[in-house]
Amino acid sequence: MAKCPICKAAETAAKFRPFCSKRCADVDLHRWMGGQYAVPAVEPPDDFDAEIETALAEQDRPDELH
Numbered sequence: 194m195a196k197c198p199i200c201k202a203a204e205t206a207a208k209f210r211p212f213c214s215k216r217c218a219d220v221d222l223h224r225w226m227g228g229q230y231a232v233p234a235v236e237p238p239d240d241f242d243a244e245i246e247t248a249l250a251e252q253d254r255p256d257e258l259h
C-alpha cells in the first residue's frame with residue numbers, strides 16, 4: 194500500500210485517501226491555504242489554530258517593547 198504523503202509513515206487509509214487520517218488531510222489543507230506554515234509533518238499540535246491567532250495578535254500589537 195501507499196504511504197501517507199504527510200507523515201510518510203502510516204499507510205494510506207481508503208477513507209482519507211491519499212492520507213492516513215483526517216489529521217494528515219487537515220495538515221495538507223492548511224498547507225494549501227496557508228502556503229508556507231511550517232507544520233510539523235508527523236503530529237500537528239491540537240492548538241494549531243490558537244498558534245495562528247497568537248501570531249496574528251502579535252502582528253497587531255504596537256511596538257511597545259522596543
Ligand SMILES: [Zn+2]
Pocket residue numbers: 197198199200201202203212213214217
Ligand atoms: Zn499521515
